[in-house]
Amino acid sequence: MLSAEIIAIGSELLTPTKTDTNSLWLTEKLNDIGIEVMLKTIVGDDGARLEEAVRDAMKRSDVVITTGGLGPTEDDITREFTARAVDRQLVYHDEIEARLRERFRSWGREMPDINKRQAYVIEGAEILPNPNGSAVGMLAEIDGKLLIVLPGPPRENQPMFLDHVFSTLKAIAGEVYVNRRILKVSGLGESAVDEVAAPIYKAYPTVQTSILFNKSEVEIHIAARASDPDEAKRTTDELAGKLAEALGTAVFSTSGETLEAVIGRLLLDRGQTVAVAESCTGGLIGQRITSVPGSSSYFMEGAITYSNAAKIRTLGVSSEIIEAHGAVSSECAEAMAAGIRTYAATDHAISVTGIAGPDGGTPEKPVGTVFIGYAGPGGVRSIKIVVPGDRYLVRWRASSAALDLLRRQILR
Amino acid sequence: MLSAEIIAIGSELLTPTKTDTNSLWLTEKLNDIGIEVMLKTIVGDDGARLEEAVRDAMKRSDVVITTGGLGPTEDDITREFTARAVDRQLVYHDEIEARLRERFRSWGREMPDINKRQAYVIEGAEILPNPNGSAVGMLAEIDGKLLIVLPGPPRENQPMFLDHVFSTLKAIAGEVYVNRRILKVSGLGESAVDEVAAPIYKAYPTVQTSILFNKSEVEIHIAARASDPDEAKRTTDELAGKLAEALGTAVFSTSGETLEAVIGRLLLDRGQTVAVAESCTGGLIGQRITSVPGSSSYFMEGAITYSNAAKIRTLGVSSEIIEAHGAVSSECAEAMAAGIRTYAATDHAISVTGIAGPDGGTPEKPVGTVFIGYAGPGGVRSIKIVVPGDRYLVRWRASSAALDLLRRQILR
Numbered sequence: 048m049l050s051a052e053i054i055a056i057g058s059e060l061l062t063p064t065k066t067d068t069n070s071l072w073l074t075e076k077l078n079d080i081g082i083e084v085m086l087k088t089i090v091g092d093d094g095a096r097l098e099e100a101v102r103d104a105m106k107r108s109d110v111v112i113t114t115g116g117l118g119p120t121e122d123d124i125t126r127e128f129t130a131r132a133v134d135r136q137l138v139y140h141d142e143i144e145a146r147l148r149e150r151f152r153s154w155g156r157e158m159p160d161i162n163k164r165q166a167y168v169i170e171g172a173e174i175l176p177n178p179n180g181s182a183v184g185m186l187a188e189i190d191g192k193l194l195i196v197l198p199g200p201p202r203e204n205q206p207m208f209l210d211h212v213f214s215t216l217k218a219i220a221g222e223v224y225v226n227r228r229i230l231k232v233s234g235l236g237e238s239a240v241d242e243v244a245a246p247i248y249k250a251y252p253t254v255q256t257s258i259l260f261n262k263s264e265v266e267i268h269i270a271a272r273a274s275d276p277d278e279a280k281r282t283t284d285e286l287a288g289k290l291a292e293a294l295g296t297a298v299f300s301t302s303g304e305t306l307e308a309v310i311g312r313l314l315l316d317r318g319q320t321v322a323v324a325e326s327c328t329g330g331l332i333g334q335r336i337t338s339v340p341g342s343s344s345y346f347m348e349g350a351i352t353y354s355n356a357a358k359i360r361t362l363g364v365s366s367e368i369i370e371a372h373g374a375v376s377s378e379c380a381e382a383m384a385a386g387i388r389t390y391a392a393t394d395h396a397i398s399v400t401g402i403a404g405p406d407g408g409t410p411e412k413p414v415g416t417v418f419i420g421y422a423g424p425g426g427v428r429s430i431k432i433v434v435p436g437d438r439y440l441v442r443w444r445a446s447s448a449a450l451d452l453l454r455r456q457i458l459r
Numbered sequence: 460m461l462s463a464e465i466i467a468i469g470s471e472l473l474t475p476t477k478t479d480t481n482s483l484w485l486t487e488k489l490n491d492i493g494i495e496v497m498l499k500t501i502v503g504d505d506g507a508r509l510e511e512a513v514r515d516a517m518k519r520s521d522v523v524i525t526t527g528g529l530g531p532t533e534d535d536i537t538r539e540f541t542a543r544a545v546d547r548q549l550v551y552h553d554e555i556e557a558r559l560r561e562r563f564r565s566w567g568r569e570m571p572d573i574n575k576r577q578a579y580v581i582e583g584a585e586i587l588p589n590p591n592g593s594a595v596g597m598l599a600e601i602d603g604k605l606l607i608v609l610p611g612p613p614r615e616n617q618p619m620f621l622d623h624v625f626s627t628l629k630a631i632a633g634e635v636y637v638n639r640r641i642l643k644v645s646g647l648g649e650s651a652v653d654e655v656a657a658p659i660y661k662a663y664p665t666v667q668t669s670i671l672f673n674k675s676e677v678e679i680h681i682a683a684r685a686s687d688p689d690e691a692k693r694t695t696d697e698l699a700g701k702l703a704e705a706l707g708t709a710v711f712s713t714s715g716e717t718l719e720a721v722i723g724r725l726l727l728d729r730g731q732t733v734a735v736a737e738s739c740t741g742g743l744i745g746q747r748i749t750s751v752p753g754s755s756s757y758f759m760e761g762a763i764t765y766s767n768a769a770k771i772r773t774l775g776v777s778s779e780i781i782e783a784h785g786a787v788s789s790e791c792a793e794a795m796a797a798g799i800r801t802y803a804a805t806d807h808a809i810s811v812t813g814i815a816g817p818d819g820g821t822p823e824k825p826v827g828t829v830f831i832g833y834a835g836p837g838g839v840r841s842i843k844i845v846v847p848g849d850r851y852l853v854r855w856r857a858s859s860a861a862l863d864l865l866r867r868q869i870l871r
């Protein structure tokens with residue numbers, strides 16, 4: 048398998064507000080033909096550092112792509128220092144100058160002299176035409192490796208890559224197909240998932256497997272490569288199947304779906320409905336459920352009962368429960384879930400009450416203490432969780448735990 | 460001036476969908492104390508390449524910061540290969556293991572054995588505590604240069620950087636002061652803001668001013684540099700004051716606050732309360748208002764009335780209104796706001812009803828059509844907006860427009 052590196056050039060990409068996004072699009076195109084991006088560098092308008100970056104990249108990787116720094120001004124150093132990095136000269140091309148003059152003339156302008164810089168090309172490199180801008184690109188074979196020099200603006204570099212680079216790369220990459228899958232897991236931590244998953248995925252050394260923690264979920268990313276698309280898919284399916292079996296109901300999706308999308312599908316399949324009653328999450332669960340297009344088919348109503356008065360008035364929680372156990376209690380969570388289920392006449396209902404912080408914690412109920420209630424055809428129940436994190440994370444994790452309890456109850 | 464490099468570690472950062480954003484925040488903090496970021500590298504879970512990247516960076520730059528790769532799994536290679544890059548050993552720290560065990564115990568769990576990896580630290584490095592996660596950071600002085608190893612999640616690395624790295628860097632960076640301000644503007648587009656703002660900020664050529672559009676708001680970022688902190692602050696205050704005056708009530712914050720935080724402050728100052736009734740936003744407005752700590756003082760209740768039945772039952776919207784004008788109408792929005800205000804007995808109430816898409820649009824009411832209702836001491840009113848974007852953006856922009864209407868009504 049071929050390896051690639053991408054070098055983005057421009058001092059603006061080293062400021063607090065700009066990031067290199069060209070590499071994302073390029074990575075997708077490279078991955079599609081089985082070329083893997085192994086490293087990315089972002090360098091300013093700094094000749095010595097650029098030269099070193101290109102020189103090192105050409106040692107390590109089969110394909111090196113640079114973006115940016117091909118404009119006409121003094122900042123635009125890519126031509127000069129990529130040439131130095133591969134120990135070649137720059138050659139002046141009269142025909143590029145002629146095309147540039149023609150381009151300016153078509154707008155009724157004279158070409159400024161500084162644009163002559165754009166007529167220099169690395170000796171022996173193929174010239175990549177740019178119908179959308181003044182900077183040509185370059186493709187040079189250097190000791191069996193490829194150096195590809197592209198302009199920075201996406202509307203210039205993307206067509207140039209597709210029209211003049213992609214087929215060359217595809218020809219040398221050979222027949223490689225990649226099949227990707229994302230499994231999502233809730234209710235288990237990253238290390239617990241890895242303990243179960245590692246013995247399984249290690250039996251597939253050619254498949255790239257990585258485990259990521261994403262606020263409240265663990266994701267298992269699988270990428271299988273093969274010279275045949277069916278084989279790549281077969282391998283992915285096989286590994287995903289084994290992982291899903293080993294992890295059981297903790298796996299809520301084997302195709303990268305969100306938890307709220309999975310719940311939507313389960314409810315639609317069963318023709319069932321849901322309502323929510325939220326205290327500390329303040330609408331977050333409702334918002335997540337209704338982020339799914341078509342959720343009006345199964346989501347009936349939500350009550351954001353932030354005050355005790357609202358819990359009593361809207362959900363029919365008895366004031367005795369709140370006096371005896373507090374609003375943050377399993378009793379209150381169960382009464383909230385039962386209350387909204389009756390009121391909205393749904394099959395399922397979930398509720399959340401807890402302490403999101405930063406204030407309001409006590410020794411018995413510290414910040415992060417959350418009770419989740421469920422009411423459904425089989426009755427009422429509740430769970431208590433204590434989650435780490437700031438106000439944002441406590442609320443997010445509480446909403447995820449509530450959605451996961453709902454998912455598991457629907458599946459019962 | 461000192462130079463820095465940032466190395467982001469993790470194979471997920473070399474995929475087509477994920478980009479390194481940690482470096483943006485770090486760059487801002489480094490720039491604030493006059494340290495310039497000269498190069499950024501993104502490397503996968505690949506020991507040899509990581510080792511080379513760190514080794515090269517330590518040759519070129521005064522400060523090298525790595526982010527990520529400190530988790531407990533086999534992918535997490537940063538400890539081992541940063542140590543190799545600086546030719547030092549890893550040392551096992553029993554006290555880190557003890558703290559990790561305690562951390563797991565506080566959640567009622569046993570520490571999995573693989574978390575022991577996280578107790579290894581580069582020989583001689585300062586250990587940077589992590590109250591928000593299991594991975595400690597490290598700060599090592601190597602031949603007069605600094606290697607700083609931080610975990611990947613922003614919620615872990617940002618507090619760690621501020622509490623344990625910033626003052627060390629500031630001490631070696633010398634006397635440069637930067638004063639930053641963020642003005643936030645709602646109800647005007649990016650170019651409309653720039654037309655008003657440009658003649659003002661161009662009179663301050665030494666101040667870095669940039670205008671950014673952020674989903675539903677325009678932000679004006681101001682950064683003044685001076686060798687004296689009072690002078691930097693004076694310049695920022697002066698420019699911010701002139702911009703705020705020129706833009707009037709469209710400016711909702713001159714200190715970077717969120718719209719929901721501004722609303723919270725306005726309501727607290729006046730001892731007033733609010734309730735919300737949401738259809739297409741599904742809880743998003745409630746969630747945004749309650750994301751502010753202490754919001755229980757002024758947010759009483761929210762109703763997520765997704766179905767027509769819920770609008771009628773919970774908010775007292777008359778079925779005649781829905782039959783005559785539809786649920787997506789100014790009449791319905793006003794009835795929703797008035798209904799929740801009466802029910803929850805608050806000073807202010809806002810409502811949203813609209814078509815978030817992707818389906819449900821009609822020629823008269825295309826996707827993105829949203830009616831926002833307000834009820835308050837001065838009566839009931841509504842506005843109609845038609846916003847571009849997908850389901851996520853339509854909902855977000857609708858919630859922002861509703862919050863901005865609430866803000867302007869509170870200010871009347």
